[in-house]
Amino acid sequence: MIPPQSQRGNRMASFQHIATGIEVAALLAALEAKPHLFGLHTARASAYDSPHRAMTDIWVRFNDIANLGPRFTDEHDSVWYPAYAELPELTPIIFGLMAHVHGERLGGVLITKIPAGGRIEPHIDQCWHADYYDKFYIPLRNDPGALFHFPEGDIVASPGDCYWFDNGVTHSVTNDSQADRISLIVCIKTDNFKELKRDRLED
Incomplete structure (x- = not known):
């Protein structure tokens, strides 16, 4: 569950720490028991010159x-993939977050894994889905040396934290830890972060 009183970091235009203490241990254990779920769909990593090519x-x-x-990321209603049925531990996290941020509509949900020494190259997400939804990052495993980079600074996260982030600015990830960096990304339509995006647009 997401605590009713979230811990907030310094206000930044590109990211905001909105919660801490989310229970992620059961989900991480389930992922470790079901490694076959990673890499079933490779379009994000295998596209020409993809910034995500080092991850599954x-x-x-x-x-x-x-x-x-070619129109896969155009306007659509998101649907559940079979992995959701295999990972019931996701349900309280996703819908707890929806309630916490007063979500109006649930979009994409991804779990990403970057191996030790891997990276996601600097990029900006540009498509209808990226523009319409707000993105939320919940680290499941994030050992020292795994960093999420933004123009204003880095997210140095602990498992069970939650950050809103603006994927309309250049961002990247480096995993200089000794283990996989595993993260949950949840996309939600909400009006709660309009002011943070406005900061970026007005700069």
């Missing part, structure tokens, strides 16, 4: 895979 992921929720093609 689990598609939990997004556009119907039957629509995979």
Whole structure:
């Protein structure tokens, strides 16, 4: 559960620490017991010159895979992928977060894994889904040396933290730890972070 009183870091235009203490141990244990779920869908990593080519992921929720093609990230209603049924530990985390941020609509849900020494290259997410939804990052495993980089600074996260982040600015990840960096990304339509995005647009 997300605590009713979240701990907030310094206000920044690109990211904001919005909660701490989310129970992620059961989900991480489930992922360790089901490694076959990673890498079933490779479109994000295998696209030409993809910034995500060093990672594998689990598609939990997004556009119907039957629509995979050049317009895959255009406007759509997200659907659950089979991985959701295999990971019931996700339900309280996702819908607890929806309630915490007064979510109006649930979009994509991804679990990403970057191996030790891996990285996600600097990039900006540009598509309807990226513009429409706000993104929330919950680290499941994030050992010292795994950093999420933004223009204003780095997210130095602990498992069970939650950060809102603006994927409309250049961002990247380096995993200089000795273990996989495993993260949950949840996309939610909410008006709670309009002011933070406005800071960036007005700069």
